[in-house]
Each structure stands twice: as C-alpha cells, then as structure tokens.
Amino acid sequence: xxxxxxxxxxxxxxxxxxxxxxxxxxxxxxxxxxxxxxxxxxxxxxxxxxxxxxxxxxxxxxxxxxxxxxxxxxxxxxxxxxxxxxxxxxxxxxxxxxxxxxxxxxxxxxxxxxxxxxxxxxxxxxxxxxxxxxxxxxxxxxxxxxxxxxxxxxxxxxxxxxxxxxxxxxxxxxxxxxxxxxxxxxxxxxxxxxxxxxxxxxxxxxxxxxxxxxxxxxxxxxxxxxxxx
Amino acid sequence: xxxxxxxxxxxxxxxxxxxxxxxxxxxxxxxxxxxxxxxxxxxxxxxxxxxxxxxxxxxxxxxxxxxxxxxxxxxxxxxxxxxxxxxxxxxxxxxxxxxxxxxxxxxxxxxxxxxxxxxxxxxxxxxxxxxxxxxxxxxxxxxxxxxxxxxxxx
Numbered sequence: 001x002x003x004x005x006x007x008x009x010x011x012x013x014x015x016x017x018x019x020x021x022x023x024x025x026x027x028x029x030x031x032x033x034x035x036x037x038x039x040x041x042x043x044x045x046x047x048x049x050x051x052x053x054x055x056x057x058x059x060x061x062x063x064x065x066x067x068x069x070x071x072x073x074x075x076x077x078x079x080x081x082x083x084x085x086x087x088x089x090x091x092x093x094x095x096x097x098x099x100x101x102x103x104x105x106x107x108x109x110x111x112x113x114x115x116x117x118x119x120x121x122x123x124x125x126x127x128x129x130x131x132x133x134x135x136x137x138x139x140x141x142x143x144x145x146x147x148x149x150x151x152x153x154x155x156x157x158x159x160x161x162x163x164x165x166x167x168x169x170x171x172x173x174x175x176x177x178x179x180x181x182x183x184x185x186x187x188x189x190x191x192x193x194x195x196x197x198x199x200x201x202x203x204x205x206x207x208x209x210x211x212x213x214x215x216x217x218x219x220x221x222x223x224x225x226x227x228x229x
Numbered sequence: 230x231x232x233x234x235x236x237x238x239x240x241x242x243x244x245x246x247x248x249x250x251x252x253x254x255x256x257x258x259x260x261x262x263x264x265x266x267x268x269x270x271x272x273x274x275x276x277x278x279x280x281x282x283x284x285x286x287x288x289x290x291x292x293x294x295x296x297x298x299x300x301x302x303x304x305x306x307x308x309x310x311x312x313x314x315x316x317x318x319x320x321x322x323x324x325x326x327x328x329x330x331x332x333x334x335x336x337x338x339x340x341x342x343x344x345x346x347x348x349x350x351x352x353x354x355x356x357x358x359x360x361x362x363x364x365x366x367x368x369x370x371x372x373x374x375x376x377x378x379x380x381x382x383x
Contacts, residue, residue, distance in 0.1 A: 020277045020313050027262045027270060082308070111312050133255050133316040136262075 010146045011035040011072055015045045015079035015091065016109075025078065025134055032139045037072070042079065042086030046094060049074060049101055074104055075146040080132070081110035081117065089121060096125040105145040109134055232374035239365045240377050246362070251355050256318030260378070268370070275359050278317045282352050285310045289345055293338070303341065304333040310348065321351045 012034045014025045022038040029036045039045050077095065079088040086094075088108050095101045108121045111132040118129045127145045130138045246252045263270040285306050292303050311326035325348040332340030366376055 018281075018309070018312055018316070020274060020281060020316050023274055023277065024259070024262075024316055027267065031262055111308075111315065132312065133258070135255075135258055 009035040010075040013074045013077045014038045017083040042091035076105045078107040232372045235369045236377050253318045253320040281313050300333050300336050319355045325351045
C-alpha cells in the first residue's frame, strides 16, 4: 500500500531554505498524493528545472522522492519568498522569463502579509500567494493550476487529446495512500473545483477535467472501505 | 500503565498545552500529517525545531554581545526563529519573536536583550512540554496503542 500511486502523479518542486518548512511542505504534498522534490535555494531549483540560459534538460540527480520516474516533469513550483541569495520573487521572474519554463505554475509562500509583495508576485505571474505556515487547506488550491497546464502541454506538445482519458483512468486505479483526511481533502477540492468551474466555463478542457473530479473521489473512497474491512 | 490511561493523559496534556497557548493549530496540522506511513513525523519536525532553536539562540547571544550590534543580522535570526516556531505551532515563542523584531527595528539593544531572555525562556518551556508529550507518545506506541487524534483543536 502506498506504492501504487506513481503513475501520472503531479510532481511538485518545493523551494525553501528552512529544513523544517521543507519537511512540512513535503509531507503536506505527499499526503495529497503529489510527488515531491525539495531543494533549499532558488538556484538549485533552476538547476533542477534544467535552466541553463536557453537549454533545457529535465533530468537531474537531485534528491527525488522514492517513487520516482526516470523523467520528471515538474508540474508546479512552490517557493518561499524570503530566502538568502535568490528570493522566491527572483526565481518566479527567471521562470516566467524563460520560454521553456514559463508554463510551469508558480506559487509563492511568505510568512509576512505584505500587500505590495503579494501584488508584485501576482503581477509577475504567480498563481497563488500563501501565508506561511502552509496548511492542508492550501494544498487543495494547487491541483487546478497543475491540471490546466498539464492539458495545455499535452495538446501543444503531443497533439494527443486522448491522453486526457488515459490519465483519468489511471488515476482512478491508483488508490494508494488514501485515508479519511484524504477523502475530506478530495471532497473540499471537488467543491472548490466546481466553484471555479462555474466561474470559468470558456475553457472546455478545464471544465471537462473538473467535471470528472467528483466521480474520481468516489471509487477511491469505496476502495478504502473495502481495504479496511 | 494501561494504554487507555496513557491515551487519556496524552489528551489531557495536549489540551493543556493548547489551552495555555504553548501550542496552536499548526501543531494539530503536524499531528494530522503523522500516520502509519510516517509514524515519526512529529518527532522529526520537533527535533529539527530544537536543533534550529539552539543554534539560533546561540547566534543571537553572540550577535547581541558585540560592540557594534548588527541589527540586520539579528533581525534575520529572529525572522528565522519566528518562522520555525510558527511552522511547528510554538505560539508563545512566535509571539516573543514578534516583540523582538520591533525592538530590532528601533535598534534598541536593551530591548533586544530583554527579548532574547524572553524568547529563550519561552523556548525552554515549550521544549520541556514537547519532550514530555513525545515521551507519552512513545509510551503509548510501546504499549501497542494508537496516538489519539485531537481534531477539536485544529
């Protein structure tokens, strides 16, 4: 149990100079069945993303969680704002300036509630701004951003819309680390996604994806009850 | 001791820590993230907090002992301390750090020294309490019991 959920997991790159916070973020994300890589600086994050000026190479030897693939596409970067050297804001700018990386959603975390800082990050292209410490309820906000870019990339790079269905089916099968909290998270998430769906129905792909989510939580949950009996 | 009795003490002790403001909801978040696949999560994070805090307190004492106090450096240390205490839910340490930073901004050495003592005191207090709590957890596990969940505090 717990090892099954490797296929098509979303992979998050978490950047924070504090070891405690890296532990916390890693655990929070893994509880939500994300695959996680953590690094302690913005420059290591860029290295992991394969950022060398113009060249991009998605392979890296950096610390990778045990259930890894050979190839690790990063679906989202979550970074602390206040770090020595390259700040989270600098990292955000570097990613958004790169033609190869700019489609990766970036989320900024900060322990300080400074409105001008939040505005600056959002204007520069950050998807969300979380106040630290990060909570389980924050993690729920990440998935919609990753889904949007995943399908965008699929259609652009592969031109294979069928991928969507394949991914959906695989995710139904992967019942790995599900517990009651997970169920609550999923439920909250479906509600949230339904809400965002009604706000934004001009994107057909997105609507389709989100429409499927509530159904996906149910098979997971029924599997859980079978397993625990 | 009986497992149920240990579990009861665990609940009572934890409730006390929340009631007296030593811990806040963030600590409940940590507890929620601990499960069979990660039975030592709270212990690991709390241990990191102890290591971090000991180092920061040492660095702060040194920095405040200089002829020309570098307030920027002190503020960076306190900022880190505030971050780690808030990440584990050590509420009273966090509050003491906030006061510390305002004296730092004023470049008030006396104020900073007073705050250092207060932060240290709050840290040592919560450290003792957390150690006791972790011991109780270990006893419960050793007796074959499950750690009670405390959802009412989250």
